[in-house]
Amino acid sequence: MIETMDISITKTTASKLPSVDMENPQFGKVYSDHMFLADYEDGEWKDLRIVPYGDLSISPANTTLHYASTIFEGLKANKTENGDVLVFRPDANAKRLQLSAERMCMPAVPEELFMNAMTELIRLDKDWVPSAPGTSLYIRPFQIAMDPYIGIRPSDKYQFLIITGPVGAYYAEPVKVKIETKYTRAAAGGTGFAKTGGNYAAALKPAVDAQKEGFNQLIWTDGKTHEFVEESGTMNLMFIINDTLVTAPAGDTILHGITRGSIIQLAKDKGMKVEERPVRVTEVIDAIKDGSMQEAFGAGTAATVAQIKLIHHEGVDYELPPVSDWKYSAEFLNTLNGIKTGQLPDPHNWIYKI
Ligand SMILES: *Cc1c(COP(=O)(O)O)cnc(C)c1O
Numbered sequence: 001m002i003e004t005m006d007i008s009i010t011k012t013t014a015s016k017l018p019s020v021d022m023e024n025p026q027f028g029k030v031y032s033d034h035m036f037l038a039d040y041e042d043g044e045w046k047d048l049r050i051v052p053y054g055d056l057s058i059s060p061a062n063t064t065l066h067y068a069s070t071i072f073e074g075l076k077a078n079k080t081e082n083g084d085v086l087v088f089r090p091d092a093n094a095k096r097l098q099l100s101a102e103r104m105c106m107p108a109v110p111e112e113l114f115m116n117a118m119t120e121l122i123r124l125d126k127d128w129v130p131s132a133p134g135t136s137l138y139i140r141p142f143q144i145a146m147d148p149y150i151g152i153r154p155s156d157k158y159q160f161l162i163i164t165g166p167v168g169a170y171y172a173e174p175v176k177v178k179i180e181t182k183y184t185r186a187a188a189g190g191t192g193f194a195k196t197g198g199n200y201a202a203a204l205k206p207a208v209d210a211q212k213e214g215f216n217q218l219i220w221t222d223g224k225t226h227e228f229v230e231e232s233g234t235m236n237l238m239f240i241i242n243d244t245l246v247t248a249p250a251g252d253t254i255l256h257g258i259t260r261g262s263i264i265q266l267a268k269d270k271g272m273k274v275e276e277r278p279v280r281v282t283e284v285i286d287a288i289k290d291g292s293m294q295e296a297f298g299a300g301t302a303a304t305v306a307q308i309k310l311i312h313h314e315g316v317d318y319e320l321p322p323v324s325d326w327k328y329s330a331e332f333l334n335t336l337n338g339i340k341t342g343q344l345p346d347p348h349n350w351i352y353k354i
Contacts, residue, residue: 026167031163033052036118063148063150113160136340177216178311181221235259235299238329248276293321
């Protein structure tokens with residue numbers, strides 16, 4: 001297989017790097033000099049190539065533009081003190097992209113293709129990996145249908161691409177969130193476990209409405225009863241209650257977050273009690289009221305850990321204890337950052353060195 005994986009490389013003649021503030025990059029605003037592309041045609045991935053970052057030319061009848069036949073991944077690379085580039089658990093992202101592909105009727109990108117493409121691209125754009133504290137290189141692999149056809153059916157042609165860009169911290173401040181009891185992110189039997197475009201487009205209105213009411217994000221509840229909490233925005237949701245890590249089980253409607261899985265592992269490593277079980281809205285509110293809720297946070301690649309200082313439910317604000325006193329989420333964040341930047345040991349082999 002590896003023999004057929006020759007990647008052709010066309011380098012840019014005008015790097016944008018000198019114009020970029022690498023000390024303070026803004027999330028999603030700047031992209032590195034190069035991108036990777038591969039075409040799926042006649043049942044195989046071909047024409048593997050790295051080219052200067054630039055616009056795509058797409059038919060107005062392209063099926064992805066009409067029916068959201070698109071899936072993506074998000075992961076990060078960091079630079080160590082001696083200049084090595086480390087990527088956090090890319091094999092897990094490669095596997096999850098395949099899971100999303102299966103749900104969306106798309107051909108799988110082989111893990112080997114994912115890894116080789118990512119490795120070659122980052123090797124070429126190594127100077128785009130920032131090294132200031134809190135910064136990293138965000139890596140966005142994605143896959144889209146390419147048939148110029150507005151009938152509804154799986155495509156014959158697909159494209160797999162990777163773009164990257166330097167990013168800083170996502171949320172600087174602890175967030176205020178609202179428990180959503182009207183709209184639904186994911187339903188049983190739906191696509192909630194897949195990172196597919198439509199899920200995020202459909203989540204915009206509820207999120208914007210919540211922002212108008214003064215909240216940073218939503219806590220999604222189950223689509224059927226709205227009695228159980230699921231995720232927070234595009235992060236998994238975790239609580240510390242009576243020194244136990246409590247989080248809803250990943251599955252059909254709750255995305256299998258890699259940060260979530262890593263934090264559960266870190267908690268177990270330090271001998272903490274972990275409960276993966278359905279969590280009722282009433283339990284969350286009661287635990288805040290009686291003081292047993294010590295911490296609440298979102299977990300995801302973009303923010304790693306986003307602490308939640310306030311939870312709103314049906315007209316009432318519930319404040320958590322002062323974030324400055326929290327020890328668990330801060331420790332998870334520090335440990336993950338330490339592993340990602342090579343400053344702490346990596347006992348679970350999460351790090352992939354470019
Ligand atoms: C990507 C994502 C997450 C977090 O997954 P990570 O692998 O930790 O980045 C959680 N929930 C949703 C809905 C997501 O899209």
